[in-house]
Every structure is written in structure tokens, then in C-alpha cells.
Amino acid sequence: MDSILVKGGGALNGQIPIAGAKNACLALMPATLLSEEPLTLTNAPRLSDIRTMTELLQSLGAEVTSMQDGKVIAMSCHGEINTRAEYDIVRKMRASNLVLGPLLAREGHAEVSLPGGCAIGARPMDIHTDGLAKMGAEIDLRDGYLYAKAAGGKLKGAVIDFPFASVGATENILMAATLAKGTTVINNAAREPEIVDLADCLRAMGAQIEGDGTSSITIQGVDSLHGATHQVVTDRIELGTYMLAPAFCGGEVELLGGRIDLLEAFCEKLDAAGIEVSETDKGLKVARRNGRISAVDVTTEPFPGFPTDLQAQMMALLCTAEGTSVLEEKIFENRFMHAPELIRMGARIDVHGGTATVHGVEKLKGAPVMATDLRASISLILAGLAAKGETTVSRVYHLDRGYEHVVAKLRGVGADIERISTK
Ligand SMILES: CC(=O)N[C@H]1[C@@H](OP(=O)(O)OP(=O)(O)OC[C@H]2O[C@@H](n3ccc(=O)[nH]c3=O)[C@H](O)[C@@H]2O)O[C@H](CO)[C@@H](O)[C@@H]1O
Numbered sequence: 407m408d409s410i411l412v413k414g415g416g417a418l419n420g421q422i423p424i425a426g427a428k429n430a431c432l433a434l435m436p437a438t439l440l441s442e443e444p445l446t447l448t449n450a451p452r453l454s455d456i457r458t459m460t461e462l463l464q465s466l467g468a469e470v471t472s473m474q475d476g477k478v479i480a481m482s483c484h485g486e487i488n489t490r491a492e493y494d495i496v497r498k499m500r501a502s503n504l505v506l507g508p509l510l511a512r513e514g515h516a517e518v519s520l521p522g523g524c525a526i527g528a529r530p531m532d533i534h535t536d537g538l539a540k541m542g543a544e545i546d547l548r549d550g551y552l553y554a555k556a557a558g559g560k561l562k563g564a565v566i567d568f569p570f571a572s573v574g575a576t577e578n579i580l581m582a583a584t585l586a587k588g589t590t591v592i593n594n595a596a597r598e599p600e601i602v603d604l605a606d607c608l609r610a611m612g613a614q615i616e617g618d619g620t621s622s623i624t625i626q627g628v629d630s631l632h633g634a635t636h637q638v639v640t641d642r643i644e645l646g647t648y649m650l651a652p653a654f655c656g657g658e659v660e661l662l663g664g665r666i667d668l669l670e671a672f673c674e675k676l677d678a679a680g681i682e683v684s685e686t687d688k689g690l691k692v693a694r695r696n697g698r699i700s701a702v703d704v705t706t707e708p709f710p711g712f713p714t715d716l717q718a719q720m721m722a723l724l725c726t727a728e729g730t731s732v733l734e735e736k737i738f739e740n741r742f743m744h745a746p747e748l749i750r751m752g753a754r755i756d757v758h759g760g761t762a763t764v765h766g767v768e769k770l771k772g773a774p775v776m777a778t779d780l781r782a783s784i785s786l787i788l789a790g791l792a793a794k795g796e797t798t799v800s801r802v803y804h805l806d807r808g809y810e811h812v813v814a815k816l817r818g819v820g821a822d823i824e825r826i827s828t829k
């Protein structure tokens with residue numbers, strides 16, 4: 407199993423290109439199931455999660471071609487398709503559940519394996535299934551699979567009030583509603599930029615959608631969707647992660663393609679911590695204002711709040727802040743697994759339920775550490791870049807899910823980092 411070796415060192419300077427968003431692309435790809443005509447995505451990220459979604463769509467009968475070194479994905483799904491998403495693929499990635507809505511909308515029935523929980527939480531699918539049930543689907547759980555069938559063979563529009571603004575449930579219902587009979591309203595919908603990106607793509611395919619980006623989305627069902635080409639939105643989580651690199655190590659880094667509007671709550675916390683963010687022609691430039699950063703309190707929330715997917719990276723940064731920071735994780739019930747690993751590097755962190763108190767220390771020390779999930783992995787790499795000595799991060803396969811060319815991107819700004827392959 408590969409690992410990443412990081413040597414803590416000097417300041418980072420230069421530019422990092424930001425890829426298209428993993429979480430947008432994973433929702434956009436299943437949209438191909440909604441049309442008989444081709445859907446092409448540009449600015450796609452080169453990630454193992456995208457390969458898993460490719461495998462899943464191919465297993466359902468879609469043709470998926472990766473072009474331009476993976477940056478363009480051309481998909482086509484015409485004629486007869488398979489409506490069963492098998493456990494062997496679905497278990498690899500939770501976002502596989504995003505084929506449920508489109509399959510049901512296209513065929514009137516679907517069998518999709520429940521993905522199961524994961525390291526960061528139980529992550530049930532009740533909001534997705536309750537929403538689809540309101541649209542006339544009968545859904546049974548048998549042998550670990552959701553068996554869904556639309557009454558009369560076609561979903562119908564409904565007013566759906568979400569108990570929580572779930573990103574995945576908003577995406578599933580949004581896609582399902584595009585081909586339903588009548589009007590669907592999703593209240594308390596998620597407002598993430600990835601939802602807006604999906605709605606933009608669906609509109610380009612002929613869907614009638616209003617209100618995306620607000621907490622109430624209205625979808626008027628149409629008879630069919632046509633082909634389209636769509637550019638995947640910038641990955642705000644990759645952006646935020648690399649914005650932290652100069653905050654950890656000093657120096658000045660420009661994030662190509664970066665946009666403040668994708669990360670306003672995060673940028674406010676950076677400002678409070680003493681990190682300067684400025685807009686440039688090509689993106690965002692980030693530098694640490696003075697010597698040591700200041701402690702700040704962080705609470706994760708649905709967009710436009712501070713993203714849970716940047717909590718681990720922010721915690722790693724705050725380990726060496728001046729003062730005590732309190733981090734509250736409000737989205738997932740078990741998303742502090744990076745804390746014990748950071749403690750192995752000399753951090754002082756107390757975790758109580760969903761709250762972590764970080765007492766800043768002067769410097770972290772390199773250590774062998776183990777990644778437990780995607781964002782934990784990168785938080786340990788960032789910590790290692792600023793620590794004294796060497797850090798080896800194992801279980802790098804988590805990283806490959808969400809960060810393309812991570813070693814090359816960080817080496818490009820002067821980081822001492824390499825991937826160690828063990829056959
Ligand atoms: C591929 C993708 O886009 N993943 C993102 C998506 O995940 P995902 O779409 O899974 O996240 P959700 O917004 O659905 O989940 C948020 C919370 O709601 C709970 N919940 C969700 C659905 C449901 O039916 N029942 C229920 O209880 C979850 O367990 C979790 O505690 O949004 C998360 C929250 O911003 C991000 O961290 C993930 O990176």
C-alpha cells in the first residue's frame with residue numbers, strides 16, 4: 407500500500423491549479439441516465455471516485471469515455487439499460503446512491519444497493535427515500551438493496567419538506583423530478599454550489615428548474631431531456647485545502663481558478679486567524695500576515711456555512727495557533743478521527759462528542775500517521791509540511807479519492823513531498 411512522505415520545511419511559493427469539483431462531478435455523471443442523448447462534462451477531476459462512478463454507470467449500460475487525460479468525460483446512455491446498481495461497486499463509494507433518482511425517473515423502477523455507513527458517520531438514506539416516496543415511489547429494503555418502483559410506472563411531482571438540507575437527497579430528488587409528471591418543490595433544499603452546478607447542467611439538458619442556490623427549489627417535469635456539454639464547477643474543497651498550505655508553511659500561493667464566493671465563511675475564519683486572501687486575475691492569492699496565526703472557533707454548517715469537508719484541515723492548522731480554538735462538527739457524528747493522529751504529532755486536542763478543543767502549540771513534530779478518511783489524509787499532509795522532521799502518511803487510497811496529482815501540485819510550490827510505492 408502506498409504512503410506519502412513529507413519533510414517539514416520552508417515557505418511555499420507559486421501557483422496551484424484547482425480542479426473541477428469531485429462532489430459536483432459525482433452528481434453530474436448520473437444525470438446522463440436521464441437522457442437518450444450524450445452528456446459531456448469538461449473540467450472533470452482525475453480521481454478514483456470518478457473512475458468508480460464510471461464503472462457504476464458502465465455496469466448500468468452507459469457508454470463512458472474519458473478524454474484529454476481524464477479532463478473530459480463523454481457519456482451516452484440510450485436504449486435498454488440495467489436498473490440494478492450492485493453492492494460490489496456501490497460499497498466503494500457513498501455517492502453511488504446518486505443513481506437512484508435518475509434510474510427511477512427513467513425506467514420507473516430501480517434496485518440500488520444501500521451503500522452502508524462510513525468512517526465519518528452512519529449516513530442513512532431516509533431523506534432520499536422519503537422524498538421519492540412522496541413522488542409516488544414504493545421503496546422496500548431487501549437483501550441490502552433498495553427496491554424502488556414508481557406507482558403507474560412514472561414519478562409524480564410533490565411538495566417535499568426535507569428535515570435536513572441533505573446535499574445528496576437534494577441531488578437525487580432534483581434529478582428524479584426533471585422527468586416526473588407535474589411540479590416538484592423541495593423545501594429546505596441544500597444550497598451548495600454543487601447543487602447549482604447540477605441544476606445548470608440539467609437546465610442545459612432542457613430541464614425546468616428554479617430556485618437552486620436557495621432553500622426552495624421548484625422543478626417542472628418535462629417529457630424528455632436532451633444532450634448537453636457542461637463545465638464542472640471549481641472544487642471549493644480542494645481550493646480551501648490548498649489555501650491553507652501557505653497558512654501552515656508561510657510564503658504566498660496563488661490558487662488558479664479560485665473564487666471567494668465559493669468559500670465566504672471559510673475566508674472569514676482565515677481572516678480572523680491572520681491569513682490574507684486577495685483576488686487576482688487568475689484566482690486567489692493567500693499569505694500569512696505575521697508570524698504565528700491566531701486561534702479561531704469554527705462550527706461546521708451546510709452551505710453557506712463553514713464546510714465540514716474543510717474541518718480536518720482547519721483543525722490541523724489551528725494546532726499551532728496562538729491560543730485555544732473550539733471546533734464544533736455539526737454535520738457528521740464521527741468526523742474527528744484525525745485528532746488522535748495530530749496528537750501523535752504533538753498537538754494538544756481534547757475531543758468531547760462533537761466538539762474538539764485545540765490548545766495551540768508552537769510547532770508539531772513529524773511522525774508516522776494513518777489516514778482514516780479523505781479529508782483527514784490531507785490534513786495530516788499539511789500538518790507534516792509545517793512540522794519538524796519527517797511525517798509518513800499511510801492509507802493513501804483515501805487521498806486518491808479526492809485530490810488529483812497532490813504530490814505534483816504541492817511540489818510545484820516547493821513542498822518536500824513524495825509518494826512511496828510499496829508493491
Ligand atoms: C459526494 C458528495 O457530494 N459528498 C458530500 C455530501 O455528502 P452527502 O450528500 O452524503 O451529505 P448529506 O448532506 O446528505 O449529509 C449530511 C448529514 O445528513 C445526514 N443524512 C443525510 C441523508 C439522509 O437521507 N439522512 C440523513 O440523516 C447524514 O448522515 C449527515 O449527517 O455532502 C456532505 C455535507 O456537506 C459532504 O461532507 C460530502 O463531501
Ligand SMILES: C=C(OP(=O)(O)O)C(=O)O
Pocket residue numbers: 429500501524715780781808
Ligand atoms: C465526505 C466526503 O465525500 P463522500 O461524501 O463521497 O464520502 C468528502 O468529500 O469529504
